[in-house]
Amino acid sequence: MHPHSIRVRLYSVSALIFLLVIGLGVLGFARLSDVNLASEGIRNHWLRDTRILGDLSNYMSDYRTAEATYLLSSTPLEFAASAKEIATLQAAVSGSQRAYEEIAQDPSDAALYAGFSSQWRAYQAVAGRVVASAREGRTAEAISLYNTDSRRAFDSSSDLLSRLTDQTVVKTRRDSEQAAETYRHARTIVMMAMLLVAGLLLGVVIYISRSILGPLLELVNNMHRLADHQTDFTISSIGRNDEIGEMARAVAVFRDNAVALMTSQRRLIEQAAALEAGLENERKLTARQRDFVSMTSHEFRTPLTIIDAHAQRLIKTCDRLESADVAERGASIRGAVQRITNLMDSLLGASRVLDGEAVFHPCDCEPGGLIRDACQVHRDATRGVVIVEEFSHLPSAINGDPKLLFHAFSNLISNAIKYSSPGSPIEVSAGAEPGWLVMQVRDHGIGIPARERDRLFERFFRGSNATGIAGTGVGLHLVAMVVALHQGEVFAESLEGVGSRFVIRLPLKTA
Amino acid sequence: MVSPSQHILCIEDDAETAALIAEDLQDRGYVVSTAADGHEGVSAILKTNPDLVLCDINMPGMDGFEVMRCLISLSPQHEAVPFIFLTARTDRDSELAGRRLGADDYVTKPVDFEILAAIINARLGRGARNEVWSRQVALNERELECLTWSARGKTSPEIATILGLSKRTVNFHVENACRKLNVSTRTEAVVKATSGRLINP
Numbered sequence: 001m002h003p004h005s006i007r008v009r010l011y012s013v014s015a016l017i018f019l020l021v022i023g024l025g026v027l028g029f030a031r032l033s034d035v036n037l038a039s040e041g042i043r044n045h046w047l048r049d050t051r052i053l054g055d056l057s058n059y060m061s062d063y064r065t066a067e068a069t070y071l072l073s074s075t076p077l078e079f080a081a082s083a084k085e086i087a088t089l090q091a092a093v094s095g096s097q098r099a100y101e102e103i104a105q106d107p108s109d110a111a112l113y114a115g116f117s118s119q120w121r122a123y124q125a126v127a128g129r130v131v132a133s134a135r136e137g138r139t140a141e142a143i144s145l146y147n148t149d150s151r152r153a154f155d156s157s158s159d160l161l162s163r164l165t166d167q168t169v170v171k172t173r174r175d176s177e178q179a180a181e182t183y184r185h186a187r188t189i190v191m192m193a194m195l196l197v198a199g200l201l202l203g204v205v206i207y208i209s210r211s212i213l214g215p216l217l218e219l220v221n222n223m224h225r226l227a228d229h230q231t232d233f234t235i236s237s238i239g240r241n242d243e244i245g246e247m248a249r250a251v252a253v254f255r256d257n258a259v260a261l262m263t264s265q266r267r268l269i270e271q272a273a274a275l276e277a278g279l280e281n282e283r284k285l286t287a288r289q290r291d292f293v294s295m296t297s298h299e300f301r302t303p304l305t306i307i308d309a310h311a312q313r314l315i316k317t318c319d320r321l322e323s324a325d326v327a328e329r330g331a332s333i334r335g336a337v338q339r340i341t342n343l344m345d346s347l348l349g350a351s352r353v354l355d356g357e358a359v360f361h362p363c364d365c366e367p368g369g370l371i372r373d374a375c376q377v378h379r380d381a382t383r384g385v386v387i388v389e390e391f392s393h394l395p396s397a398i399n400g401d402p403k404l405l406f407h408a409f410s411n412l413i414s415n416a417i418k419y420s421s422p423g424s425p426i427e428v429s430a431g432a433e434p435g436w437l438v439m440q441v442r443d444h445g446i447g448i449p450a451r452e453r454d455r456l457f458e459r460f461f462r463g464s465n466a467t468g469i470a471g472t473g474v475g476l477h478l479v480a481m482v483v484a485l486h487q488g489e490v491f492a493e494s495l496e497g498v499g500s501r502f503v504i505r506l507p508l509k510t511a
Numbered sequence: 512m513v514s515p516s517q518h519i520l521c522i523e524d525d526a527e528t529a530a531l532i533a534e535d536l537q538d539r540g541y542v543v544s545t546a547a548d549g550h551e552g553v554s555a556i557l558k559t560n561p562d563l564v565l566c567d568i569n570m571p572g573m574d575g576f577e578v579m580r581c582l583i584s585l586s587p588q589h590e591a592v593p594f595i596f597l598t599a600r601t602d603r604d605s606e607l608a609g610r611r612l613g614a615d616d617y618v619t620k621p622v623d624f625e626i627l628a629a630i631i632n633a634r635l636g637r638g639a640r641n642e643v644w645s646r647q648v649a650l651n652e653r654e655l656e657c658l659t660w661s662a663r664g665k666t667s668p669e670i671a672t673i674l675g676l677s678k679r680t681v682n683f684h685v686e687n688a689c690r691k692l693n694v695s696t697r698t699e700a701v702v703k704a705t706s707g708r709l710i711n712p
Binding site: 308317 | 525528531532535538569571599600601602605620621623624
């Protein structure tokens with residue numbers, strides 16, 4: 001058990017209180033016996049002395065009276081009665097004297113009493129002479145003796161007795177006061193001891209509440225705060241090396257765990273959100289890829305339908321075919337094959353660029369020629385299309401990959417045709433700005449909804465108003481990638497229902 | 512292959528494809544008209560009452576599904592007109608969407624004209640199965656005419672006037688029809704012929 005532990009302290013405090021109680025009891029008993037002793041002295045000594053002295057005084061007065069009565073007696077009967085009374089009183093005085101002598105007296109009292117005793121014996125002798133004179137009929141002599149010697153002796157002894165009585169009373173009072181003093185003293189000491197014990201107990205209570213209850217309540221408060229997910233508090237008693245310290249350290253562990261738990265929960269939530277977002281993206285991309293696959297299939301099937309239909313017609317009408325007929329169908333089939341080839345080229349090109357496998361072969365090429373070729377390809381592929389070319393100050397050469405650039409230009413033109421009504425003119429223009437080649441394609445077609453313009457160049461993205469128009473959602477993405485490869489830029493301006501304008505800007509090498 | 516030429520409307524935005532389909536179907540004796548997009552197609556259906564509609568799905572402006580929806584809401588009386596999607600969209604979702612709209616068939620491109628023709632024939636009630644009973648019963652044209660007018664609520668004298676025959680001849684044709692259909696009354700004959708699609712009152 002650790003010497004600073006609360007258990008040890010509580011045991012010590014309990015032992016202290018026990019000892020205090022014992023000490024208080026012992027002290028109380030000691031004081032009590034002091035007081036008892038004092039009052040016992042008064043009761044056994046002084047009270048008896050006083051009573052005996054009082055009796056003595058009475059008996060002495062009665063004796064003197066009996067002496068006088070004897071003097072006044074006239075009949076033998078009266079003499080006998082008085083003599084008997086004198087004898088009785090003499091015995092009573094002797095009894096009291098014996099009783100007084102039995103009690104131990106201090107020297108001053110003893111001296112005074114001895115004086116009294118001898119005076120009393122003297123008086124008794126005189127009184128005996130008075131009685132004898134009276135009995136022998138010498139009344140006058142007896143009376144004179146009674147008034148002189150007897151009186152003097154009696155007064156003297158009476159005086160001594162009263163002095164003794166006074167002295168006894170004074171001593172009695174003195175001892176009473178001493179007893180009272182002893183009681184007061186004992187009371188003061190016991191009360192002081194009680195106050196001391198009360199103070200000690202108060203100290204113990206304060207100590208316990210300061211050093212145990214206070215920290216305990218603080219820890220409870222901390223636990224409550226932890227339960228409310230608050231962790232920004234300090235645990236003050238963490239450094240103590242007793243049970244409170246143990247608990248504080250346990251609370252600290254709890255808090256650290258709670259913090260770790262909250263952190264990991266937050267991280268989990270973030271991860272879940274990120275995963276959710278990733279999944280959503282993945283879903284969107286998958287949906288768009290599915291659309292891409294089905295649109296690609298559609299794109300292939302359309303020219304295949306034409307080829308197949310011509311073939312079927314050729315088979316069915318082989319007995320009545322004319323050569324012009326065959327030639328026309330052949331041309332149509334070739335047109336459809338061209339459509340498929342273009343499609344494959346663009347898809348392959350797209351997949352090459354998209355998968356990052358594109359072999360970027362920049363060389364000096366002539367931009368005017370590339371754009372013109374792209375226009376011409378579309379004139380050939382789509383009957384009735386009107387493409388207006390307008391070139392000004394075209395640089396004679398640009399550093400770029402001619403195949404990729406052709407794809408990009410061709411794509412923009414193809415889109416312009418696809419999203420315009422047949423016969424509406426497509427305007428293709430190209431020119432130079434300082435340091436840049438600028439190529440733009442403008443149409444008067446369905447346009448692009450404003451809110452979708454930002455996503456235009458995303459892979460597989462298709463405009464909401466493009467439903468029913470064949471397309472894979474790859475073309476513009478491909479354009480953007482090609483332009484990026486050439487460190488150029490591409491952007492679109494469009495008004496839904498009015499038309500669109502796509503601009504490609506390619507940097508010119510100054511070298 | 513007989514009878515009055517039936518009218519097929521082909522709604523197809525690719526002009527070349529449309530021309531080829533029309534060429535083949537015309538070769539098989541149908542009257543074919545074409546529409547280049549959805550809007551045109553809907554108005555052609557409402558105006559010309561074709562016997563069957565072939566419709567592409569991917570078209571600018573209004574696609575094939577919308578054509579069908581538009582038709583359902585605008586003109587419920589055209590619900591009996593066979594409606595066939597002919598499309599390059601081969602994915603399951605598109606076919607499901609088309610069939611759920613109530614399309615009579617969903618044919619994908621490239622198209623085998625023989626198969627297309629067979630589908631159209633069947634839909635127009637010219638399939639082998641459709642003709643068994645009418646061949647067995649073998650009502651002649653007069654008998655069919657008399658039953659048709661009876662179904663329209665005309666009496667024998669009225670039918671005689673309409674067809675320029677005598678009342679006795681009308682009754683004779685109706686009795687023959689009853690015998691061939693194996694029924695005893697004119698009403699039964701009309702019901703049986705109508706439900707067997709021998710007549711279209």
